[in-house]
Amino acid sequence: MYKIGFDNDAYLKTQSQKIAERIAKFGGKLYLEFGGKLFDDFHASRVLPGFAPDSKIRMLTKMKDKAEVIIAINASDIEKNKVRGDLGITYDMDVLRLIDAFRGYGLYVSSVVLTRFENQPSAVAYQKKLEGLGLKVYRHYPIEGYPANIPLIVSDDGYGKNEFVETTRELVVVTAPGPGSGKMAVCLSQLYHENKHNVKAGYAKFETFPIWNIPLKHPVNLAYEAATADLNDVNMIDPFHLEAYGKTTVNYNRDVEIFPVLNTTFEQILGESPYKSPTDMGVNMAGNCIIDDAATCAASNEEIIRRYYNTLCQVRKGQADQEQVYKLKLVMEQAHIKPEDRKVAVAALKEAEETNGPAVAIELQDGAIVTGKTTSLLGACASALLNALKHLAGIPDEVRLLSPMVIEPIQNLKTTQLRHKNPRLHMDEVLIALSVCALTDYNAKIALEKLSELEHCEVHASVILAQVDVDVFRRLRVNLTMEPKYQSSKLYHE
Structure with a gap:
């Protein structure tokens, strides 16, 4: 929260x-x-x-x-x-x-x-x-x-x-x-x-x-060490100031x-x-x-764990080395936290295990955690996004914000005309479709109005996401982490 x-x-x-x-x-x-x-x-x-x-x-x-x-x-x-x-x-x-x-x-x-x-x-x-x-x-x-x-x-x-x-x-x-x-x-x-x-x-x-x-070991300062793990920066007492x-x-x-x-x-x-x-x-x-030290401590501890997950993904992509991971583990030990403290990560992995496919979990400001799974129509990110908007708007789970009649023509355009291999809709495509539906559908309209309430929410994915979904999450200003593995065993990932 x-x-x-x-x-x-x-x-x-x-x-x-x-x-x-x-x-x-x-x-x-x-x-x-x-x-x-x-x-x-x-x-x-x-x-x-x-x-x-x-x-x-x-x-x-x-x-x-x-x-x-x-x-x-x-x-x-x-x-x-x-x-x-x-x-x-x-x-x-x-x-x-x-x-x-x-x-x-x-x-x-x-x-x-x-x-x-x-x-x-x-x-x-x-x-x-x-x-x-x-x-x-x-x-x-x-x-x-x-x-x-x-x-x-x-x-x-x-x-x-x-x-x-x-x-x-x-x-x-x-x-x-x-x-x-x-x-x-x-x-x-x-x-x-x-x-x-x-x-x-x-x-x-x-x-x-x-x-x-x-x-020195305040979580805010430890979070800075986590953010600069690639630079080998270490916080320390200023000996010159102490002496002077x-x-x-x-x-x-x-x-x-x-x-x-x-x-x-x-x-x-x-x-x-x-x-x-x-x-x-x-x-x-x-x-x-700083006017609420407890709030900054909690936020900083979350940031340290996010940095750990992000660095694991960078190592998987060949963009960072294992030494950075070791340093982040040390920072977590100093802060007395562990990766399992990220509740949204636990929820995403549980959903992925139950559905045997990629899953995404979003922790909302009211503390509720909603999940999304991969379907024939939607990617896990798009599913989680729609489920989160329905929760925020008070729309029952059984109500569909986008019907297959709306999604299927977009899929056809993607695969037939634009030659995409993946027919499932990404988040940007879902939001555009939802915006069009909002002109005539009340549920779509009130769901779309809740989009800004996702800011500062926590999100975790069970796999490394496509860049298009990462970019949408970044623009929504949610705090995203991912498991350091790809959905497939291919060598090339778009």
Whole structure:
């Protein structure tokens, strides 16, 4: 059952105030490294129920007259066609999506930086494409011995070799389509160049997770470890903050490990370091806006189990390795949870065993669990969807929302004209058919009106689903997991 645990309005207010304070601290210009997702931050909205997925971008719009955006993308990620897992699009395409989204909010995107540029053919072609679209593009290069070789890094042969990104506003937000894009290096390179131009500028970091002022093993922070199992991130007590202030705060290993190097880098560039700890660098206020700790704990535990199932499926597809599974098992042990705690998974597997075929279970907000099985007319997802809508609308089980007379012509079109091998209707096809029937059928109409009530519901499938059904569930904003096995033993799965 979905329960609010986070005050989003308080977050928007306090977060923008904190960033404004940090700008003032550095005399009027701040490079702000934005970690995580600026748009569609569904991880944050899942573990902090009440957090709006677009909270961070809405907060930035409050400062849009003072802000500009730089987007960093690793040239190697362009070359490898790296895909953003939650959206299913490549990083280079996501940069275009981000630019459109920023502009849609009235924010100014000043440029794109190609980091770790080594004349990769795809990166060169991508730069030409961006410039053809009227965008400014800059190149930043690998530095031998980075980040430890500080004398080289902070020199004309290090940061000095990078192209200086021309900026005009006091808040420069540096973001990226995903981790490993070089956001921090872009910020520090800019500080080096600004200092050479006698311009005072500072650096701060905005990472939503881990949350620095809640316990190390709090489920919200454990869920962050689960989300970054592929990066080998580990939450830890910030030893520098503890030594400097006598206070226990939480950070993660990469920031703690890199801090001595950053501190020396700041001293080389600015004359002295403005920070005593990695925690000092951050401006995140999310921890202050948790209003129901029990709700966030429950939501985070659910997220950890979902990450476990999702990683199992990625391993099955050859997109992840077994080490990530081991790490997620360890996180579950620390949170004192297990896969069987996901009630909807238990229900889906029971239905699959009883029907000897793929099955899907949906847990609704009232706690009811409805299931769907594979039939000659409908896939398990489509069956479960119709059953869930009937439950929400109070329509008896025996009532058919779609008659065979409606479904069969669609099946004929699929198999005869469009040459699909699978005649069963997927979720998108069922929803279109239901929309047409709603014009003349009252039950179809009231069922369709309940579609929005599926948001935040839990769903589990007994097999790896077709991408079309995964996409529909994503658009409905339900929390989907699947068993790590395919319906058939074929080698190729569409």
